[in-house]
Amino acid sequence: MKKVYISLLSIIFVLLISACSQDNGDTDTEVKIAEVTRSIFYAPQYIALEEGFFEEEGLDVELQTIAGGDKVMTSLLSDNSDIGLVGSETSIYVKARGAEDPIINFAQLTQTDGTFLVAREPNDNFEFDQLKGSVFLGQRKGGMPQMVGEHVLKQNNIDPDNDLELIQNIDFANIASSFSSGTGEYVQLFEPTASQFEKDGIGHVIASFGEESGKVPYTVFMTKESYMNENEETIKKFTRAIYKAQQFVQEHSAAEIAEIVQPYFEDTDLDLLESSVERYKSQNSYADNPILDEEEWNNLKDIMDGSGELPEDIPYEDLVNSQIAEDVISE
Incomplete structure (x- = not known):
């Protein structure tokens, strides 16, 4: 009888704890x-x-x-x-x-925008017109990075279709590796990849698309x-x-x-x-x-x-x- 009484008390205790938890809104x-x-x-x-x-x-x-x-x-x-x-x-x-x-x-x-313009060589006196005639490794067509990139180029009197060779057919996940393996003279990258490239000597940040494009x-x-x-x-x-x-x-x-x-x-x-x-x-x-x-x-x-x-x-x-x-x- 004593064992049954203890078991009942244990069950009641568990039920009370469960009820309190629900009352306190613990179920997120x-x-x-x-x-x-x-x-x-x-x-x-x-x-x-x-x-x-x-x-x-x-x-x-x-x-x-x-x-x-x-x-x-x-x-x-x-x-x-x-x-x-x-x-x-x-x-x-x-x-x-x-x-x-x-x-x-x-x-x-x-x-x-969260991307940065990365060049193979450092350039403390960069001007956007230096991109003319270059091979530019951009982002996926129709996505915000590429649209902002084109917007900034046009703001700086560069026609993305005629003034440079714009590469847009590389998947987002492979853009950085494509640049590091030799594709393009300039690339548009997010952090921390841009900083990693600087640390490894692969590239150098020379401009910010976020600063150029506005909010x-x-x-x-x-x-x-x-x-x-x-x-x-x-x-x-x-x-x-x-x-x-x-x-x-x-x-x-x-x-x-x-x-x-x-x-x-x-x-x-x-x-x-x-x-x-x-x-x-x-x-x-x-x-x-x-x-x-x-x-x-x-x-x-x-x-x-x-x-x-x-x-x-x-x-x-x-x-x-x-x-x-x-x-x-x-x-």
Whole structure:
């Protein structure tokens, strides 16, 4: 009888603990993020994960890397992901194809282009007209890096189609290795690859496309309109966590940030991560709040139009929800 009594007490104790856990909201909301690539350019996202900002909001975030903006869109539209981190141009492409459930931009992470112009030889007195007649290894046609690259060239009176040999048929993942093996005289690269090339003596950063092009919604968190309507509180909590991370990045040094995010870049030396973060911080690439404003949206469309890649002039209010971000930063 005594054993039965003890067993009953044990069961009651377990049930009480379980009930308390549920009452305290210990069951987090699961959110699946699809990032378009693993990049130090997305440092605030990794800060939000490592510093527990998502957990503070009761979110259990699963991060997956899906290479290619089109593949991120497919993942969102097929409900394999809840939120995508990718360039805003992808939401325009989806809308222009007649999607009944459009992709809505709700929190901006980066606000400039993240690529740098790398030359084989150092050049302290670089001028863009020196690119004329050269072989330029660019990014994938139709993607934001290539569109911004062409935009900057045109701003500097260079016709990408006639003034140089522009290579666009190499996959994103193979661009760096193609340059290091001898293809091209100039290449457009993200960090930390640009810094790694400098360290290895393969190339030298001579210009920043981010500084040249101005502010654009380069990388933005987005989701299906239906998901946002059904999970508005989750989206708000997510945006709040990102805003905390953005403030953290603004208030801490490149060295501190690099050390925190290093687990996401195990094959990259800490000093390269630090120099990469410093470059992005110095040119204000990391947005200091999640609001995507209309001026940035229009700049994006101008760049797309100039590259012949704007399928339709879609208004800001059709694909951008800034209200949630505005509510978060006003709290």
